[in-house]
Amino acid sequence: MASSASISGLGSGLDTASIIDQFMQLEAAPQTRLKSRQTSEKAVLTALQSLNTKLAALATRSGELSKVAAWNVVTATSSEAKVAVTATTSAGPGSFTVRVDQTAATHRLEHAAAVGMRVAGSVPTTVRLDRLDGTAPVDLATDGTLGGLVDAINSSANATGLRATAVKVGTDQYRLVVESAASGAAGDFTLTATDGSALLGGATVRAGRDAQITVGDTVVATSSSNTFADLVPGVTLTVAADTAAGTTAQVGLTRDAGAASTTLKGLVDAVNAAIADIDTATRSSASGTRGVLSGDGTILTVRDQLISSVFPGDGTSLASLGIQTDRYGKLVLDEAAFKTAYAADPGGVQTRLTAAGTGFVTKVKAAATAASDRLDGTLTAAVKGRNDSLSRLDDDISAWDLRLELRRATLTRQFTALETALNQMNSQSSWLAGQISSLPSSQG
Structure with missing residues (x-):
């Protein structure tokens, strides 16, 4: 460009740089x-990727809900605040009473003698820990002080499973308290000198114990902690540590039609959101701004499959469950109708939602998966195709960059040669005119 500017109009008086630019616009x-097509392709790719992502999320969501257990929503209640209860989808309806017989406790030793924290010789340099479970005792090395023993017990390297504390009871006087980190009867232990003699004047023992409850009148359950996991299938019960013995709670397990309805509405909304995006992307110019995927048969097929999920395919409909389509081709859910149907026959509702091939949720999953599967989904294939097309366009545009660069160089050389020749001719013409004018006149 610099060289063309330097010779522009040198001999001809023409703006040859502008002429070259105009030629290049035609050449380009x-x-x-190609660049315009590239912009359009990128817009299509972005729309396809967005839809593919949304449908992949819908496939995941419907896959989780295609299991029967996902619709067995049970609410657990307890009449006693200190007895908490939770339920999973594997729980069934029912009720039972629970009486708290005792809560779980850690095994604790409170040693009698008070000593200085760093007084040498206060404790043996080796203290024996016996877990009383048949395993070999463990010898803990100390520096002979109470502080050293506390450090040895609490050291993560020793992994004692105990917690030691030095409690101040006077001026530089401390008593040792040690308890098991976990509650339960199996957490008992002793601390002695290696010869078996008492440590620090002996200890007052609070024995570890398991929590115990009675279910109904006679069924006794125990737990090393205050939590009873799967006390009945899918139900976990937790007793507060300060619950008094004899506390009674009534536990109720009821099917929650409201929660099931909320779950279903979430899925219906997700389907409608995907359909709305498809409608925007495929909108024709007759109905407003033309969508970037207008006329794309693949996308319209996905829409049809999502809508058809509401029809079981056996001549029936899901209207009795409150699921229908409106005149705009969107799904609608009558939550009151669904709750009524669920309360009357929860098992039947679960089947109609999750049955293989005909269930609403499984059909949504099949449609969303067919479109978005990362290996052979129709939208996934379309995205790959557009990416390949854009890659080829990038190559073609780059090739044109080189071609145009060479063409500009050629034009610049041609016009430079032209201007140089014209400049030489102008110089010769001026010289010749000067020579002629200097000739002697034939008159006189």
């Missing part, structure tokens, strides 16, 4: 069309 017309 095919590349301009």
